[in-house]
Amino acid sequence: MSAPKRFTVMSREWCHLCHELxxxxxxxxxxxxxxxxxxxxxxxxxxxxxxxxxxxxxxxGEHELCHYHLDEAAVRAYCSGFPLESRA
Structure with missing residues (x-):
């Protein structure tokens, strides 16, 4: 079973890079x-x-997509690998 379509951000409340990401x-x-x-x-x-x-x-899930700053290209490439859900 695949991981749900949810990003998890490991963060700190006081971290400006975390808020920016x-x-x-x-x-x-x-x-x-x-x-x-x-x-x-x-x-x-x-x-x-x-x-x-x-x-x-x-x-x-357990797959690290990026850290420190959002790597939009890497995230888009990763997300595009997921099949569209059936609307039936």
Missing amino acids: VDALRPLAAEYGWAIEVIDVDQHPELEARWDELVPVLLH
């Missing part, structure tokens, strides 16, 4: 019909240990 991601997510989940790594020690200096990190 989420703001840049919003129109792209809307275009593809994907949800965005933002997780503050400082609230989860296991996530902070894993992602610490890489935040912001944009994920789909």
Whole structure:
């Protein structure tokens, strides 16, 4: 079973790069019909240990799409690999 169409952003509340990545991601997510989940790594020690200096990190499931800044071309290429859902 594939991961749901949801981006996950590993973030920090005080991180301006994190806020910029989420703001840049919003129109792209809307275009593809994907949800965005933002997780503050400082609230989860296991996530902070894993992602610490890489935040912001944009994920789909366990797949890392980019970090620090939105790589729109990489995200578009990744999203285009998903088949259209049946409307039947």
